[in-house]
Amino acid sequence: MNETSNVLETREKYRNWMNTALGAGIVLGVVGLLAGTVLERDPFVVLGVGVYWLGVLGYVAFKWRAPVDVRDEREARINREAAELTLDVFAALLIVAAPGLTVLTVTGVYEVPEFYWGMVTMLALVAMVVGVANWHTERKRT
Amino acid sequence: MNNDLPRRREERGLSQADLAGAVDVSRQTINAIERDRYDPSLELAFKLAAQFDCRIEEIFEPDDAET
Numbered sequence: 060m061n062e063t064s065n066v067l068e069t070r071e072k073y074r075n076w077m078n079t080a081l082g083a084g085i086v087l088g089v090v091g092l093l094a095g096t097v098l099e100r101d102p103f104v105v106l107g108v109g110v111y112w113l114g115v116l117g118y119v120a121f122k123w124r125a126p127v128d129v130r131d132e133r134e135a136r137i138n139r140e141a142a143e144l145t146l147d148v149f150a151a152l153l154i155v156a157a158p159g160l161t162v163l164t165v166t167g168v169y170e171v172p173e174f175y176w177g178m179v180t181m182l183a184l185v186a187m188v189v190g191v192a193n194w195h196t197e198r199k200r201t
Numbered sequence: 202m203n204n205d206l207p208r209r210r211e212e213r214g215l216s217q218a219d220l221a222g223a224v225d226v227s228r229q230t231i232n233a234i235e236r237d238r239y240d241p242s243l244e245l246a247f248k249l250a251a252q253f254d255c256r257i258e259e260i261f262e263p264d265d266a267e268t
Binding site for chain 2: 133
């Protein structure tokens with residue numbers, strides 16, 4: 060019995076490529092941002108962001124092109140459960156914040172800064188995307 | 202779900218990494234299954250059963266079976 064199968068080797072190889080692409084993108088992006096800020100050269104900042112996006116693109120491309128799943132089933136489940144937990148936290152925040160901020164504004168007790176309304180809007184958008192994704196996934200599985 | 206994977210694996214003289222390589226998952230996944238921290242998918246359960254030339258229910262047992 061081989062200690063490491065081809066699937067595991069391929070998975071590891073693609074994960075390394077993905078992480079390298081993302082890591083390089085982040086490091087070079089930060090370097091570009093710092094260089095642009097310190098030297099007061101906007102092109103460096105733009106170049107840094109461009110390289111960062113390329114790194115992210117590389118990450119996605121390697122993941123997409125990998126001939127095997129880059130995560131095994133337990134890792135995929137960990138990811139799903141973490142995502143579920145995140146959505147639960149977001150939902151709790153939305154449930155508390157949306158009516159709470161509305162009451163504060165309507166009663167005039169406190170003038171809620173725009174930032175918080177932006178946050179609530181973002182949470183509501185996430186909830187809508189989850190709804191659509193859920194509907195789409197249910198159609199696929201039914 | 203309970204399982205006797207460690208016993209079967211050790212009987213065959215396999216390490217967790219060996220078994221992991223044979224069924225295309227990480228060593229950590231085999232470790233988690235053996236410690237009852239993770240229930241494998243049906244597909245993985247079939248692969249494990251095939252490795253040990255037995256049926257799934259000979260390796261895995263639902264928690265209810267204890268009572």
